[in-house]
Amino acid sequence: MSTIGYESWAVDLAEVGAIYPFQGWEIPMTIVGVIFWLGWHRIQFVRENEHLEKARKMGDPEKVAQQLDRY
Amino acid sequence: MDGNLNALTTVFVEFYYWVTVVFMFLIHVGFCMYEVGASRRRNHMHTLMKNVMVIPLVTVTFFFFGWWIYWAFPMFPFFGGLNHEMGNANLPWSETMGTNLQDRISGVFWAAFLLFSWTAASIVSGAVIERIRSSALWVHAVLIGSVWWIIDAAWGWHYGGWMVKYLGYHDAYASGVIHAIAGGYALGVIMVLGPRIGKFAADGTPRDIPPHNPWMLTIGIFLIYTGFWGFYAACNVPAISPEVIDGQITGTTWTATNIYLAPTSLSAITFNFLMSLSGGLMAAYVVSKGDAFWTFSGGLAGIITASAGNDLYHPIQAMIIAAIGVVFAYKLHYWVERKFKLDDAVGAVAVHGYAGFIGLVIAGFVLWGAPSSPYEGYAAINPLGNTIGAVIMFGVLGFLPAFIVAKIQSAMGVLRIPEEVELQGLDYAEHHAYEDAKAGIIEANKALLASKGTAAK
Numbered sequence: 370m371s372t373i374g375y376e377s378w379a380v381d382l383a384e385v386g387a388i389y390p391f392q393g394w395e396i397p398m399t400i401v402g403v404i405f406w407l408g409w410h411r412i413q414f415v416r417e418n419e420h421l422e423k424a425r426k427m428g429d430p431e432k433v434a435q436q437l438d439r440y
Numbered sequence: 441m442d443g444n445l446n447a448l449t450t451v452f453v454e455f456y457y458w459v460t461v462v463f464m465f466l467i468h469v470g471f472c473m474y475e476v477g478a479s480r481r482r483n484h485m486h487t488l489m490k491n492v493m494v495i496p497l498v499t500v501t502f503f504f505f506g507w508w509i510y511w512a513f514p515m516f517p518f519f520g521g522l523n524h525e526m527g528n529a530n531l532p533w534s535e536t537m538g539t540n541l542q543d544r545i546s547g548v549f550w551a552a553f554l555l556f557s558w559t560a561a562s563i564v565s566g567a568v569i570e571r572i573r574s575s576a577l578w579v580h581a582v583l584i585g586s587v588w589w590i591i592d593a594a595w596g597w598h599y600g601g602w603m604v605k606y607l608g609y610h611d612a613y614a615s616g617v618i619h620a621i622a623g624g625y626a627l628g629v630i631m632v633l634g635p636r637i638g639k640f641a642a643d644g645t646p647r648d649i650p651p652h653n654p655w656m657l658t659i660g661i662f663l664i665y666t667g668f669w670g671f672y673a674a675c676n677v678p679a680i681s682p683e684v685i686d687g688q689i690t691g692t693t694w695t696a697t698n699i700y701l702a703p704t705s706l707s708a709i710t711f712n713f714l715m716s717l718s719g720g721l722m723a724a725y726v727v728s729k730g731d732a733f734w735t736f737s738g739g740l741a742g743i744i745t746a747s748a749g750n751d752l753y754h755p756i757q758a759m760i761i762a763a764i765g766v767v768f769a770y771k772l773h774y775w776v777e778r779k780f781k782l783d784d785a786v787g788a789v790a791v792h793g794y795a796g797f798i799g800l801v802i803a804g805f806v807l808w809g810a811p812s813s814p815y816e817g818y819a820a821i822n823p824l825g826n827t828i829g830a831v832i833m834f835g836v837l838g839f840l841p842a843f844i845v846a847k848i849q850s851a852m853g854v855l856r857i858p859e860e861v862e863l864q865g866l867d868y869a870e871h872h873a874y875e876d877a878k879a880g881i882i883e884a885n886k887a888l889l890a891s892k893g894t895a896a897k
Contacts, residue, residue, distance in 0.1 A: 387535045395533030414575045428864035439481045
């Protein structure tokens with residue numbers, strides 16, 4: 370048994386095509402990949418919103434003034 | 441790869457593109473340095489993170505659908521349907537989109553285009569520094585990097601694209617397909633986003649917000665020049681026979697070609713890259729009265745202006761055209777800034793958008809009547825076709841979608857950071873613990889120094 374479809378390289382390479390694991394599962398892998406991508410956006414979006422809401426009330430005027438001086 | 445010669449040719453071509461991809465990575469390094477150099481200290485980490493995360497987001501989406509668009513869209517939707525035969529071979533679930541011994545080039549070729557996608561997104565990133573939400577920019581990065589630019593590439597940067605065939609559109613090194621579209625896109629976003637706090641005085645007079653670190657900015661732009669050189673090589677097919685092109689070229693002489701499979705040479709583009717860089721630098725120095733920011737950017741704008749025709753121009757033509765483009769872009773930048781109160785933080789709209797636009801128009805005149813393609817039935821290069829192409833790139837595929845999406849984001853309140861956060865700086869907001877700890881240790885060290893000084897007396 371081999372996940373890539375070959376258990377030995379005693380083959381004519383002219384007849385070898387794909388050699389990645391789990392051939393035939395490309396569409397489910399794509400679906401997983403797209404969920405991972407969109408999920409990342411969702412997580413980042415929610416976190417940034419929360420963070421900016423907190424941040425707008427965070428800085429005390431003296432420290433903000435110091436930040437402005439740090440060109 | 442049957443036979444030594446065939447193997448050598450295959451390995452040469454895949455290695456050629458692979459090297460260009462590595463060189464092009466420097467474009468992104470340069471953009472990161474440029475943006476950080478141009479931003480103020482209190483926004484460094486946010487500026488850097490915003491541009492770095494463009495890399496994975498555009499990469500995965502370009503794998504999922506960007507590459508398929510390039511192969512499926514050359515005639516779609518105006519002059520035919522989707523090209524399923526070519527498109528299907530480049531879907532993310534195609535067997536050739538992975539480790540496959542029957543296909544040794546797709547991954548490298550995909551990567552060459554992908555690096556252009558990063559560039560398009562990164563150009564937009566520079567214009568919006570210090571006030572856009574990261575989440576908003578990253579949506580725009582995916583749209584420009586994996587949708588809009590690659591549609592324009594299918595139409596106008598593909599040997600079978602409808603703009604090439606019917607308009608005679610010619611844009612060998614991407615004045616329009618990368619730069620005009622990205623500049624137009626950046627304009628659409630900043631028009632909705634608004635200027636940074638303090639950019640304009642109460643009476644509307646623009647204020648300069650100088651880069652905090654001119655050295656970092658200089659190294660950044662030199663890295664962009666270097667990567668751009670790799671980009672030029674990536675735009676060529678390095679060696680191909682007339683038999684493989686299967687067009688109108690007769691004889692058996694192999695040649696390098698541009699993206700349209702029309703003949704050029706590495707020699708030609710090396711002459712023209714350096715002469716247009718020089719023309720741009722010289723013109724920018726004069727027009728900006730030696731301003732470092734604009735002189736360095738002018739070198740880039742010069743190359744961008746001449747890029748549309750740099751496969752065919754004479755080097756002196758490339759130099760003059762570059763100079764014209766730089767003066768145009770510089771003057772237009774300040775006119776737009778004064779007139780419309782727009783804050784293009786790094787001059788991205790000017791350097792990429794205006795220079796790319798005018799470069800396309802000029803190429804239409806200078807190369808008027810030259811064949812746009814080695815295939816029969818294609819329109820020749822002409823001023824109208826290239827001008828229409830410039831409008832499509834800058835306006836239709838660049839400015840318009842950016843403006844619409846930014847308007848939606850603005851209406852939802854998710855485009856711009858709050859004013860309080862902009863004032864205190866994004867790094868303070870995101871890394872306040874780091875900033876507080878740093879401030880604390882500096883204070884402690886100063887106190888220790890002061891007490892030692894007192895003790896010594």
